[in-house]
Amino acid sequence: MNLFNVYPLFNINPVKAQGSFLWDNKGQKYLDFYGGHAVISIGHNHPHYQTQLKKQLDKISFYSNSVQNELQTELADKLGKLSDLEDYNLFLCNSGAEANENALKLASFHNGKSKVLYFSGSFHGRTSAAVSVTDNPKIVAPVNYDERFIKSEWNNIEQLETVFENQGSEISSVIIEGIQGVGGIMVPTVEFLTKIKELSGKYDAVLILDEVQSGYGRSGYFFAHQEFGIEADIITTAKGMGNGFPIGGVLIHPKFQASNGLLGTTFGGNHLACVAAIAVLDVMKNENLIENAQKMGEYIEGEIKDLPHIKTIRRKGLMIGIELDRDCSEVRNSLLYNHHIFTGNSNDKAVLRILPALNIKKEETDLFIGALKTVLENL
Ligand SMILES: Cc1ncc(COP(=O)(O)O)c(C=O)c1O
Numbered sequence: 001m002n003l004f005n006v007y008p009l010f011n012i013n014p015v016k017a018q019g020s021f022l023w024d025n026k027g028q029k030y031l032d033f034y035g036g037h038a039v040i041s042i043g044h045n046h047p048h049y050q051t052q053l054k055k056q057l058d059k060i061s062f063y064s065n066s067v068q069n070e071l072q073t074e075l076a077d078k079l080g081k082l083s084d085l086e087d088y089n090l091f092l093c094n095s096g097a098e099a100n101e102n103a104l105k106l107a108s109f110h111n112g113k114s115k116v117l118y119f120s121g122s123f124h125g126r127t128s129a130a131v132s133v134t135d136n137p138k139i140v141a142p143v144n145y146d147e148r149f150i151k152s153e154w155n156n157i158e159q160l161e162t163v164f165e166n167q168g169s170e171i172s173s174v175i176i177e178g179i180q181g182v183g184g185i186m187v188p189t190v191e192f193l194t195k196i197k198e199l200s201g202k203y204d205a206v207l208i209l210d211e212v213q214s215g216y217g218r219s220g221y222f223f224a225h226q227e228f229g230i231e232a233d234i235i236t237t238a239k240g241m242g243n244g245f246p247i248g249g250v251l252i253h254p255k256f257q258a259s260n261g262l263l264g265t266t267f268g269g270n271h272l273a274c275v276a277a278i279a280v281l282d283v284m285k286n287e288n289l290i291e292n293a294q295k296m297g298e299y300i301e302g303e304i305k306d307l308p309h310i311k312t313i314r315r316k317g318l319m320i321g322i323e324l325d326r327d328c329s330e331v332r333n334s335l336l337y338n339h340h341i342f343t344g345n346s347n348d349k350a351v352l353r354i355l356p357a358l359n360i361k362k363e364e365t366d367l368f369i370g371a372l373k374t375v376l377e378n379l
Contacts (some may be wrong), residue, residue: 008234012336013025013354013375014030015039017237018043019045019046019362020033020043020044020356020357020361030336031342032356032357033356034342034344034353034354034355035357036062036217036244037344038213038240038355040240041217041241041243042243042279042289042357042358042359043243043357043359044244046243047348048279048282048351049243049276051280052276053245053276056271056272057111057272063270064266065265067270069176069274071271071274071275072274073277075269075274075280075281076089076090078282079277082281083222083226083251087253087254088251088252088370089236089251089258090103090251090266091249091250091252091273092248092249092265093265094265094273095125095248096123096210096213096238096248097124097125097130097131097240098265098268099212099248099250100124100129100130100208100212101125101128101130101175101277102236102250102263103210103234103236103250104116104133104172105130106234106252106263107172107205107206107233107234111206112172114148114151114170114172115170115178116148116150116171116172116175116177117134117150117151117152117163118134118135118149118150118152118224119151119152121135121154122134122176122177122180123257123347124175124205124210124212124332127345130141132144132146133149135151135183136347138251143322150163150171150319153186154180154183154186154192155186155188155189156199157191157195159197161195166330168203168277169203171200171203171205172200172205173205173206174196174205174206175208176188176193176206176207176208176209176210176215177213177214178211178213178219178224179210179213179214179316179319181213181353181355182213182347183351184212184314184347184351186321190228193230194230197230200233203236206287207236208232208234208235208236210226211225211236211237212237212239212248213239213319214294214316214319215240216239216240216284217284217293217317217358218288218293218316218318218355219293219317220314220316220317222298223237224316224319227316232253233252233253233256234251234252234253234256234377236248236250240358241277243279243280244276245276247274248268273332284358291360292359292360293317293318293339293358294317296311296356296360296365297315297319300315300320300365301313301346303365304369304372306376306378306379307372309325309331309376311323311350312375314342318355318358320353320355321346321352321353321354322351324350324351324352327350328351328352329345331379332344332345338371341367341371352369356368
């Protein structure tokens, strides 16, 4: 059997990883400045994470959601404390798309409405409803198109008001990324977010903050929207939550009523996934990683901001978009093949996307800064 060929692959085969470094099968070392698409939050193979998972393997790896699992309660407790959202409730699932799928469904159960408002440049995942609110026609199949999904322009308050005036009574939820990642690191203005909050309250629409990429400390806040003091009705998370172990979460405001069978999943909240997610929170807390994300992000920006060919830098914490005066692919390839540094791109071809682990060290950022300088100065 062959693999279904959907991924354009680099000809690199990593076989080992530690902290912010990877090694391929030929022994070549790479600096990971992309965290495997924003997934590596506490560094590859963090010793605490490894120990906890290995210990759990000797106990129990899985049983279904029909029995008690104290690890789920411990995870919810620690997540509530670290994110300062102790009164929210947690539903555990397996990925970002699944978290959004459940959020959209829960909103619709809650208010009985069926329209969803989303924004240009958005990416919310590839499952049914999640891809319907994703602004990329290439990945939306005919089965996913429906006029119930309404697109409005990012950061455009006037258009937002018009949509609500015309269709507000039918809008079940508004879904928005804390910071758009795939869209090219686009930060919402505080005015825009505040208006969304106001209008969703006025029209009884549920405000869903997709923090799958921008959450878990990446922005220098636990969730990016918390910087603006906005209270979301539902928050979705995944990626950094398990540091590579598949897990997603839906954080649900206490006003939502749970009932048996309303949501469910086979694998969500399994023992191994919970142990991975608890280890991530322990390390984030004990090693002050949110603070480190703020500090290192500022440092990187300060060091690169005057380099040639950079038009703008859009950044919160360690979520960094470097907009060049051209397509970034030549720069990205040079960083990878000449300097052995992984970086990312985005739907905006000019934007180099930088998402290192939250415990990146200054000397590691200096490797990236030096390499970027060399590449940009030699374009
Ligand atoms: C903001 C956002 N939401 C949802 C998703 C989908 O997450 P997953 O790939 O885990 O389904 C992603 C993935 O890139 C994302 O960036």
